[in-house]
Amino acid sequence: MKSQQFLIKKIKLLLFFSFFLFFVACNKDNDPINVSVESEEPRNLPAAQLQNVVYGENERNVMDVFLPENRNSKTPVLILIHGGSWSSGDKAAMNPVANMFSQNYGIASISINYRLIPNYTLPAQMEDIQGVVNKIVKEQPTWHISKENIYLFGVSAGAHLSLLYAYGYDVQDKIKGVISMCGPTNFVLPDMIEEHDDWNQVITELTGYSYEENPESWQQASPYYFVNSSTCSTILAHCEDDSVVPYSQAVMLNEKLEANGVETRFLSYPQGGHLFLGVNLSEILEASKEMILDK
Template structure:
């Protein structure tokens, strides 16, 4: 499930939303710490367990971190796919730290579950252990696209034992691996992705956000397209209904004529809604 559809216009659209930046000569308070970028920082022993970490200027002990999780159907993809989102977030939220990770990819011998959740856990643990060095706070959020949206939801609902997740956003992320349209599908592209989970119903249940959602889950932002060939409409709508039934704070945004990603005015609309959600749920902690 590729995230490439979202990438082409994000930077251009982001420019529309950027507030006027201070010009040279403006009287700003002195920066305590300069901005810092760490590329391919290891958070584990595997070559795929690396993260690009962008630390904002003037960060402090309660600076929040937004973690980006790329798509690719659990079997491919790279953190570079998330660069347009990375740049948009850094422009719009100069107080945020942004962590853009790679994770181990699944194949016939390596199921995505729980391997890829373990990788996200390893990254979160790495951030916790280096919090003083990076000068970051404990609050985190997630933005995932496609398979990355699925992983972001699942980790936030099942692994956040410390209540660190303040918000999670899934763009076109699957929520129910037991969906009958998945189990009966003969589409070769879809089968290649889904078959890496295997046939075990207990595992598929454990790996499906809709069955792991509980009351008290973090605020959740969802985006879906009505013509998506990879994620049936029932998944997004059923998940929305489950969030409502459990009283979980959420927003659900549906674009009837869009597929597994979109551009143009609907992308602009999505980014405006994302910006508002982050401002509300992951503000600067000063």
């Protein structure tokens, strides 16, 4: 009789532990201690486009997001910044490039609008780029992209803003590389101050001061003066016959990058002007892809 009671107790105990183990196994997916990041990664995600995503309070604080298929938490992100003398322009101009990077290279690409002069001076534009980075970090779990592997691509005024943010304002060290197409890099030069009245006016509107009033503000607006040995990888593309942004701007920055041991690539073209007319842009795009995907 005792042996029967002992056997019944043993069976009950085994059934209890079996039920307990089954319960734990069923709830394992909800246990944050036991679930790895990799196990939560969705597979075979389709490509997606998100239009006019808000990243700030101003009406200009919107962006278009191009998410590639099969993305995951390691998918790099490219922020594209349009030109327009800091006073005009729209993200739509960069959307074809953003879409190409997303579809052809599997890089999540974001084309942004930002606040414009003369109503908004620096550092408003830097705050806007920071707002975009913050939005990427916030949405990373739902967009399934990297929040640490971020790059900037800018044209003309957008190139200047890309360089300035990457070199001088990226305190979180999120930006791993920057691509500049015909971007101004140093406003504190005779050929920028004395020889171009139009530059004088636009930089005064960008900084909020004339050079005579506050020369330091012009230096603080120049990416050149933020270069050091920790500066991120850089691609510079410029045409020698650029009549808007002097070719010397790219040459000077490239020399300083090399002197500081920064990984840099200088793509120089004899002709093409400020708009790269007649230039085969595939070299620039391919170099950008290599920098982003080879990291």
